[in-house]
Amino acid sequence: MTTTSMAEWSSNLLYISFIMYLVATLFFGGSIRQKNTTETNQQKWGYIGIILTIIGFVAQIGYFFLRWGAAGHAPVSNLFEFTTFFGMMLVGAFIIIYFMYKSTVLGVIALPFALLVIAYASMFPKEINPLIPALQSDWLKIHVTTVSAGEAILSISFVAGLIYLLKSVNHVKGSKQSFWLETVMYGMIVVLGFVVASTTFTLTNYEAQFQYVDQKGAEAISEYTLPAIVGPNEGELLTGDGMEPLVEMPALINAKKLNSVIWSFLVGTGIYLLLRLILRKRIAAKLQPLVKNVNLDLMDEIGYRSVLIGFPVFTLGGIIFAMIWAQIAWTRFWGWDPKEVWALITFLFYAAFLHLRLSKGWHGEKSAWLAVVGVAIILFNLVAVNLIIAGLHSYA
Numbered sequence: 001m002t003t004t005s006m007a008e009w010s011s012n013l014l015y016i017s018f019i020m021y022l023v024a025t026l027f028f029g030g031s032i033r034q035k036n037t038t039e040t041n042q043q044k045w046g047y048i049g050i051i052l053t054i055i056g057f058v059a060q061i062g063y064f065f066l067r068w069g070a071a072g073h074a075p076v077s078n079l080f081e082f083t084t085f086f087g088m089m090l091v092g093a094f095i096i097i098y099f100m101y102k103s104t105v106l107g108v109i110a111l112p113f114a115l116l117v118i119a120y121a122s123m124f125p126k127e128i129n130p131l132i133p134a135l136q137s138d139w140l141k142i143h144v145t146t147v148s149a150g151e152a153i154l155s156i157s158f159v160a161g162l163i164y165l166l167k168s169v170n171h172v173k174g175s176k177q178s179f180w181l182e183t184v185m186y187g188m189i190v191v192l193g194f195v196v197a198s199t200t201f202t203l204t205n206y207e208a209q210f211q212y213v214d215q216k217g218a219e220a221i222s223e224y225t226l227p228a229i230v231g232p233n234e235g236e237l238l239t240g241d242g243m244e245p246l247v248e249m250p251a252l253i254n255a256k257k258l259n260s261v262i263w264s265f266l267v268g269t270g271i272y273l274l275l276r277l278i279l280r281k282r283i284a285a286k287l288q289p290l291v292k293n294v295n296l297d298l299m300d301e302i303g304y305r306s307v308l309i310g311f312p313v314f315t316l317g318g319i320i321f322a323m324i325w326a327q328i329a330w331t332r333f334w335g336w337d338p339k340e341v342w343a344l345i346t347f348l349f350y351a352a353f354l355h356l357r358l359s360k361g362w363h364g365e366k367s368a369w370l371a372v373v374g375v376a377i378i379l380f381n382l383v384a385v386n387l388i389i390a391g392l393h394s395y396a
Contacts, residue, residue, distance in 0.1 A: 004070075024049045025111040050095070050099075076148070087121065155375050157374065190268030190269070210224065230246065230248070232249060300364055
C-alpha cells in the first residue's frame with residue numbers, strides 16, 4: 001500500500017468512526033429516553049450502542065496506525081493529530097468504564113464530547129508533514145500519548161460530574177449553580193461555533209495572506225482562513241479580497257489563532273442564543289429530564305475513580321516524561337513555557353482534588369464541580385494556550 005493510499009484510507013476510517021459514534025449516541029439516548037423502559041430494553045439499546053462504539057473505536061485505531069505508516073512517525077505531532085488521538089483515548093476510556101459499570105447514560109455525554117473533540121480537530125490542517133528536528137525523538141510518542149491518555153481518563157470524571165450536576169442542580173431563577181452549569185453548556189457550544197465557522201468559510205474558499213514581523217523581528221507570511229478581526233504584528237494584507245483587521249496584535253500573540261478563538265465565540269454565542277430562543281429555557285434545564293433516573297452515588301464513584309486512575313497517568317506523561325524530554329531537547333528540566341505552566345497547574349489542581357476528596361470529605365456536588373473545573377483547565381490548555389500564546393510548544 002502506497003503512502004497516498006494509506007493516508008486516504010486513514011481519513012476514511014476516521015470518518016467511519018465519527019459516524020459510528022454519532023449513531024451510538026442515538027442508541028444510548030434511546031435507552032434512557034423511552035417512557036416506561038424496562039431494564040431489559042435499556043440493556044438492549046445500550047448493548048447496540050456499545051457495539052457501535054467499539055466498531056467506531058476499532059476504525060479509529062485503524063486510522064491511527066495507517067496514518068502512522070503514511071507519516072513514518074506517531075501521528076501526534078500537530079493539533080489535528082493530537083486532538084484526534086485525544087478523542088480516541090476518550091472513547092477508549094469510556095468503553096472500559098462502560099463495561100465496569102454498565103451505565104448507558106455515560107454514553108449520552110461521553111460520545112458527544114468525543115465527537116466535539118474530533119470535529120474540533122478536523123478544522124486544523126490535515127496534511128502529513130515531516131517532523132521538525134525538535135520532534136524527531138522517541139519521546140514524542142512516549143510523552144504525548146501518555147499525556148493524552150491521562151487527560152482522556154480525567155475527562156470521564158467530567159462526564160460523570162456533568163451528569164451528576166444536571167440531575168442535582170436546582171434550576172430556579174437566580175441560582176448560582178444553575179448559572180455556572182449553563183456556562184459549561186455555553187462553553188461546549190463555543191467549541192461547536194469554531195467548527196461551524198471554520199467549515200463555513202472553508203466551503204467559501206476564503207483565504208487572506210498577511211505579511212508581518214514575527215517575535216524574532218523577521219518578516220513572515222500568515223494565511224488566514226477566517227476573516228481577520230485581529231491581525232498580526234505590523235501586518236500588511238497581501239490579497240485584495242481579504243478583510244482588513246480591526247486590531248493589530250503584538251508579536252507575542254499568535255494573531256491568526258486568536259482570530260479563530262474570537263470567531264468561535266461569535267458564532268458559538270449566536271448558536272447558543274438561537275437554541276435558547278427555540279427551547280425557551282436553559283439548555284441544562286432542558287437536559288435534566290434525561291438524567292432523572294441516574295444513580296448519583298454511582299456517578300460520584302465513577303468521577304472519583306477516573307481521577308484516581310487518570311491523575312498518575314497524566315503526572316507520568318505531562319510532568320515526568322515531559323521533564324526528561326525537555327532536558328534532552330533543551331538541556332533543562334523546566335523553563336516556564338506556557339505549556340509547562342499549564343501542565344503544572346493541571347497537576348496541582350488534581351492533586352488538590354484528591355486531597356479535598358480524601359481529607360476534607362468533598363463528595364457529591366463539590367466533587368462534581370471540581371471534575372468540571374478540571375476539564376475546563378485541560379481544554380484551556382488544549383485550545384487557548386495552543387491557539388493564542390506563542391511558546392516552545394507552538395508546533396501546530
